[in-house]
Amino acid sequence: MSGRRHTFAGDLVTHAVLIVFTAATLYPVLWVVRMAFTPSQAFAMGLSPIPETISLDNFVAVVGRHNLDGTWVFGHQLYNSLVIALCTSLVGITLSTTAAYAMSRFRFPGRQLSLSGLLVTQMFPGTMMMIPLYILLDKMGLLDHQLGLILVYATTAVPFCTWSLKGYFAAGAIVVSIPVMALFFALQRNLVAGLTAGAVKG
Numbered sequence: 001m002s003g004r005r006h007t008f009a010g011d012l013v014t015h016a017v018l019i020v021f022t023a024a025t026l027y028p029v030l031w032v033v034r035m036a037f038t039p040s041q042a043f044a045m046g047l048s049p050i051p052e053t054i055s056l057d058n059f060v061a062v063v064g065r066h067n068l069d070g071t072w073v074f075g076h077q078l079y080n081s082l083v084i085a086l087c088t089s090l091v092g093i094t095l096s097t098t099a100a101y102a103m104s105r106f107r108f109p110g111r112q113l114s115l116s117g118l119l120v121t122q123m124f125p126g127t128m129m130m131i132p133l134y135i136l137l138d139k140m141g142l143l144d145h146q147l148g149l150i151l152v153y154a155t156t157a158v159p160f161c162t163w164s165l166k167g168y169f170a171a172g173a174i175v176v177s178i179p180v181m182a183l184f185f186a187l188q189r190n191l192v193a194g195l196t197a198g199a200v201k202g
Contacts, residue, residue, distance in 0.1 A: 084149050091154035096161035104166045115166070118159040126156065 030049030036058055038051045065073045102108075103115060133152055134143070142148030 080146065084146055084153070087146075087150045088153045088157070091150065092157045092161060095154070095158045096165055099158070099162045100165035103162065115163070118163045121159045122163070129156070 027049060034049050034051045037054045037056075039053060039055045039057050063074045067073055103111060137143050137148045137152070140148070142151070
């Protein structure tokens with residue numbers, strides 16, 4: 001009986017702690033939602049994340065905004081996102097699948113060193129590459145060009161995708177499903193990277 005009570009009490013404390021951490025994690029998110037649905041003139045500081053006045057004015061302002069030359073800003077950003085996402089996926093998938101297939105099916109000098117290098121590159125935060133990438137894009141004249149974002153996001157995704165896809169290609173028992181699984185996995189990551197890059201570019 002004491003063991004059951006101890007287990008119940010422990011579970012109760014564990015769930016209470018998890019609820020507190022979950023609430024603390026979701027609180028900033030709910031604040032962002034409140035700011036999105038509250039008109040700027042009606043926004044007031046407070047502890048409650050629930051909006052007092054719900055309005056879609058902020059969304060209408062974002063979607064319907066135009067530049068001085070009449071360009072639809074949201075449409076331009078969406079176009080950039082789609083172009084960068086598709087091109088990033090195409091380049092990233094092509095390089096990742098071919099590299100992963102070679103790494104998993106062939107034995108050649110430097111193979112293990114290359115695999116270790118791919119893994120090591122994932123240990124450093126992406127912010128460390130900001131200045132070098134900026135300098136490279138500046139030298140190539142691609143700072144304000146879609147091609148610059150496509151190259152950056154495609155090449156930075158290649159190490160992760162190559163390492164991940166290598167396992168699929170190495171598992172030769174599921175020969176038919178490997179290409180579909182591999183392409184889907186890489187496509188998912190590259191699309192997210194491309195959409196994010198397109199939003200920043202726009």
